[in-house]
Amino acid sequence: MLRYLPGSLRVRLTVLIVCYASVAFAISGFAVYEAMMSRVEANAADQMKDVMSALEVHLSELKSTAGITGDPNTWKEHVHGREYLAFAIFDMAGRDLLATRGFRNYSPVLDVQTPHNPVTLSTPTTALRYLVTIVPLDGRDSSAVRVVVQYDDSEERELVRSNTEIIFITEMVGILLAAISAYGVTTLGLSPLRRIVTRADEMSISRLGQPLPKLASSxxxxxxxxxxxxxxxxxxxxxxxxxxxxxxxxxxxxxxxxxxxxxxxxxxxxxxxxxxxxxxxxxxxxxxxxxxxxxxxxxxxxRAERADLSLSICEFDAATEARRVTGFYESLAQAADLTIDVRGQGIIHADLLLYQRAVSNLLANAIAYAPRNSTIDIECWEQRGAVVVLFSDRGPGIAPSHVDRIFERFYRADPTRNNAISCNVGLGLAIVKSIMDLHHGSCGVRSDPAVGTTFWLRFVPGGKTVGSPT
Structure with missing residues (x-):
């Protein structure tokens, strides 16, 4: 249904609110109408029963039908002052014995054959209701008569009709007010959204650092x-x-x-x-x-950012492959009077070439910054189901202000140091992070200017990254 509504959110909300309000008004109006009609019917039934009860008492005192036709004025007292009530008495052959003013005969009342049980009838074209029963005279069924009480509820129906018109007009006014109120409330409620749109239209690259104002709304x-x-x-x-x-x-x-x-x-x-x-x-x-x-x-x-690299996953020992990579750096390490020590073990499932590239980049970085006559430690071990590989050197360390950005592209904590050993112009650590992201692992760094720097790689089975190693 929503696809047939206007495109404007404000108009859509207004239409929906008006529809729901119309349904609510219609249901309430119908309920009021039914309540009034039920009240009219109940009132008519009560009054007809009262008259019928009085007539039954009166008829039970008579010996024959002669007492009915003898004094008509006595019978009229039962409906005196109530013009909407009338009654008639018929013998069992259907002959009219007595009828008060305003009574209009309705042929189906003569077909009622239920002694002592009143039956209610109503005409389909008029506002008349009938209560019919058969009453024995002097308690003898052989001399019974048919009593018909008529109730004219035209005045009540007219009152209900006029009230229904008032209810209908009131509901139309209510729906109109609901539409106006819904439109106003929706406009007011969506005004913060309009402010967001206005600010978004004003947004440019130079203003990205200016956030939207806080909305004091929903x-x-x-x-x-x-x-x-x-x-x-x-x-x-x-x-x-x-x-x-x-x-x-x-x-x-x-x-x-x-x-x-x-x-x-x-x-x-x-x-x-x-x-x-x-x-x-x-x-x-x-x-x-x-x-x-x-x-x-x-x-x-x-390619790593687009996940456009296909990984050749295999099982290998992290320490063994790290030793193989260090063999390519032995001459550089000896030239700088450095010792590379690889310890531990840990079986990982990863792309072997990418793992070797990550180790190579971290090792080249450590050689570039480690002081002469020091040791570069590479440690491997298993921790909580993961394999951790540490690269530690005794270099000058990294200032805390640089730690969070050390894995960014072209970022160097010391831009003045770009020697031939590292040769990565600030891309080596960024490549390490991309490799770990491809393996759904993690990497990080801990550094103390007085002690040195430790980079760590964590390979987790299933790609569930956990916190940094302790």
């Missing part, structure tokens, strides 16, 4: 306002991150491109021998590789 609209403000906050955060991402991306792309352009300009500044050009090209290889890694990492993150 809980439903307050919840809508809170949800809208929450959406604005998330959009503002997303646009802020996107802006920072674009800025950081431009900065990190500019450095290798500047180096390449400078080398090319120097090479082209004057004529050079072939070996010199070869030397310039060879020196540019590192910058090309850096750009290639950056592009690969960005493509990986984009």
């Amino acid at each position: 809980d439903e609209l307050s919840e809508l306002g809170q949800a809208f403000n929450g959406m604005l906050a998330r959009l503002d955060d997303s646009f802020t991150r996107l802006s920072e991402f674009s800025s950081n991306l431009a900065h990190d792309l500019r450095t290798p491109l500047t180096n390449l352009r400078a080398a090319a300009q120097v090479a082209l500044a004057q004529s050079r021998a072939a070996p010199e050009y070869r030397e310039v090209i060879e020196s540019s290889i590192d910058e090309y590789e850096r750009l290639s890694r950056m592009i690969d990492d960005m493509l990986f993150l984009a």
Whole structure:
């Protein structure tokens, strides 16, 4: 039914309220009408029974029908002052013995054959009601007569009709007032929604940080306002991150491109021998590789966000695979006088290549920041059904203001440190987080400037992420 209503919410609510009010008025009006008619019928029945009782007493004292026709005025006293009442007495052959003024014969009353049990009849075209019974004279059934009491309820019906008209007019006025009130109340109730729409029309990227005012209205609209403000906050955060991402991306792309352009300009500044050009090209290889890694990492993150990567899940020991990855970093660690210690064990179900990439990124990060002559610890163990992998170094630590953002793209707690060992231009930890999200796991960091930094990975069977390791 709602699809046939107007599109405006205000009009829809008004129409629905008016419909419900009309039904309620109609039911109440019908109930009042039925109550009045029931009262009319009950009053008619009571008065006819009173007259019938008096006539039965009177007839029981007579010996024959001669007493009925002998003194008509005596019988008229039973309905004196009540013009709406009349009666007639017939013998059992149907002959009229007595009829008061206003009595109109109705042939079905002569067919009643129920002695001592009054029967009520009514005409279909007039406002007349009849109460019929057979009364024996002097207590003898052989000399019985038929008594018919007539009640004319035309006045009551006219009163009911006029009252019904008044009720109908009152209901129409009530429905009109209900429509006006419903429209006004709906307009007032939806005014906060209109304010939300107005503010939403005024919204722009530069105003995402300005939330909607709190609505002093119903809980439903307050919840809508809170949800809208929450959406604005998330959009503002997303646009802020996107802006920072674009800025950081431009900065990190500019450095290798500047180096390449400078080398090319120097090479082209004057004529050079072939070996010199070869030397310039060879020196540019590192910058090309850096750009290639950056592009690969960005493509990986984009595919991970779209869940466009198919995982090859297999079972393996986390510590064993971590040792295999550390083998590729032994020379770098030895050059920095670092020792890598892998301990523990834990069987996990994950994509082996992605796990190795996460370990590689965290290990490269630890080597980049660990002080010389220190140890990088990698620990694996099972905890509450999950497998935890820790990466600890004795580096300078991460300030608390940077901890919450350390896994963001291009974010570096110390922008001045971008050495050849880490080589991730702020994407390595973001890739680690994407890998853990793909496995429905979790990752995090604990850092104390006086002690060092510990990164952790948690792999949970079934993908149910739990809290950080204790």
